[in-house]
Amino acid sequence: MLSAVKAFLLGPSKEPAPGFDDLQIAVVALLVRAATTDADFCDDERRVIRRLAADSFGLSPTEVDALVEAAESEEARTLDLHRWAQAIKQGYDEAERVRLIEKMWEIVYADGVLDDYEANLLRRVAGLIYVPDRESGAARQRVLVRLGLAARPERPPES
Numbered sequence: 001m002l003s004a005v006k007a008f009l010l011g012p013s014k015e016p017a018p019g020f021d022d023l024q025i026a027v028v029a030l031l032v033r034a035a036t037t038d039a040d041f042c043d044d045e046r047r048v049i050r051r052l053a054a055d056s057f058g059l060s061p062t063e064v065d066a067l068v069e070a071a072e073s074e075e076a077r078t079l080d081l082h083r084w085a086q087a088i089k090q091g092y093d094e095a096e097r098v099r100l101i102e103k104m105w106e107i108v109y110a111d112g113v114l115d116d117y118e119a120n121l122l123r124r125v126a127g128l129i130y131v132p133d134r135e136s137g138a139a140r141q142r143v144l145v146r147l148g149l150a151a152r153p154e155r156p157p158e159s
Helices: 002-010 022-036 043-057 061-077 082-091 094-108 116-128 133-147
Strands: none
Touching: 022 043, 022 061, 022 082, 022 094, 022 116, 043 061, 043 094, 082 094, 082 116, 094 116, 094 133, 116 133
16 A cells, blocks of 8 residues: 555656566556456457567566556556656657557457547557657558448447
8 A cells, every 4th residue: 555655645656667678568557558448358358468568578477467467557656658758759759659650550440440548548658759740650651551440430320
């Protein structure tokens, strides 16, 4: 209890989780944020996050579990996106930042529907990590085609 109050008062830790660097935590925390923005963190989103983390960092399933757990904890403690954006800008070149946005689009479309809050998050993150709208839009289109959602409406019709 005391540590929770201390963490709240002092803010998020600046130290990366044991065994993971700031970039790894930042990337996976953003993926988790993308998955939880619509308040529905489904199993499909969890599977995609684990796959993307393993592919991005060449981790074993055990390491992926630990990284996702650390990133979920970090995401729950952090409201501000700027610290993660800073780690990503320092650690990734432009092409890698575009691929990260593509990964985030894959997460938000894992349930087949783009929520307004998810779209807003993607716009904000793209701006913070200097991915132009055109590149973000192209990344989104690649994901829609890959997932077979290109012809589907973004939101279900209102009843």
